[in-house]
Amino acid sequence: LIDSTTSVCHNPSILAIQEVGHPGCTLGQVKNRADLVIYWGCNPIEAHPRHMSRYTTYADGYFFENTVSDRKVVVVDIRRSETAKIADEFLQVKPGGDYLVLSALRAMVRGKGSVVPDKVAGVKKEQLQRVVNLCLQARYGAVFFGLGVSMTRGKYKNIRNAIELVSELSRKTKFTISAMRGHYNVYGFNEVLTWMAGYPFAVDFARGIAFYNPGETTVIDVLERKEPDACLVIASDPGAHFPKSSIEHMAAIPTVQIDPCVNATTALCQIQIPVAITGIEVAGTAYRMDGVPIRMKKVIETDFPTDQEILERINVRVREMNSNG
Structure with a gap:
């Protein structure tokens, strides 16, 4: 079985995209x-510090005379974050109320505002109408969503509702939607596994074919069932992010870590193999959060082997052992 940080991050986003598609862009x-974000x-101010300065609020767009004044920002969150403080409109939603707010916005976009109550998940109807007006007046709108939507009540249904809202808006103007992916090159793992195995994450090869069933073949679920009898951790830190019961099983079985850094997982491992840092000590390709592959050149020399070299040597040894019976 092979899985990635997707299963503890944006896997609801992928499930929603598999159902209704992805109206995204670079x-x-x-x-x-985008004149509305x-x-x-x-x-993003705290989780993706360069996002606003490079691509949205403070970035000089080709079709803008004054980016800061011409581009509007709307923030939807359960608390007034640092990003919310600079927003033109801030919707403070009650925890777990994202689906309700998305549904209300969809109704208003379709001209069915009469069915929307005076307050939805803590947000007044008048404020929702102002956001709808901003969306309909925009020439090009972009929605960015994070774990506050994908990992709250509703999970992938929230994302599906958000995508369908964007589809509704795209009938009247131009709108796109994108996930704020966090883990480095996790999009690249999804891309490569999809074209090699047919599925983006949580793929089980125990049947001799690729089998994909999130909730059954995702890494935390198999660890909770205590099914694995060995674990290989590559460039990840489950020791800092997985539930306690999953970590206890990892510590009880042979676990090998391939990573350039010491982290919380290192203490659980019987073997730790240091490797070169991709993009700094060795050249490589990483996928940006919008799916654009970026080729990275080597910056400094190192004596450590690369991840690829280590995995190829392990693969050769496994084949030799299998051929020898």
Whole structure:
């Protein structure tokens, strides 16, 4: 079985996209065209510090004379974050109320505002109408959503509702939606595993074919069932992010870590193999959060082997052992 940090991060986003598609775009399109940016359930000032300066609020867009004044920002969150403080409109939603607010916005966009109550999940109807007006007046809108939407009540249904809201808006103007991916190159793992195995994460090869069933083949679920009898951790830190019961099982079985750094997982491992840092000590390709592959050149020399070299040597040894019976 192979899995990635996707299963504890944006896996609801992928499930929603598999159901209704992904009306997305590159960050370059947002930078040059979007005159309305909506941050929903995320706080880029603290979680993605360069996002606003490079691609949205403070980035000089090709089709803007004055980016700061011409571009509007809407923030939807359960608390007034640092990003919310600079927003033109801030919707403070009650925890778990994202689906209700998304549904209310969809109704208003379709001209059915009469069915929306005076307050939805703590947000007044008048404020929702102002956001709808901003969306309909925009030439190009971009929605960015984070774990505040995908990991709250509703999970992938929230994302599906958000995508369908964007589809409704796209009938009247141009709108896109993108996930605020956090883990380094996690999009790259999804891309590579999809074209190699047919699925983006949580793929089980125990049947001799690729089997994909999130909730059954995701890493935390198999650890909770105590099914694995060995674990290989590559460039990740489950020791700092997985539930206690999952970590206890990892500590009880042979676990090997391939990582350039010491982290919380290192203490659980019987073997730790240090490797070169991709993009600094060795050249490589990483996928940006919008799916654009970025080729990274080596900056400094190192004596450590690369992840690829270590995995190839392990693979050769496994094949030799299998051929020898």
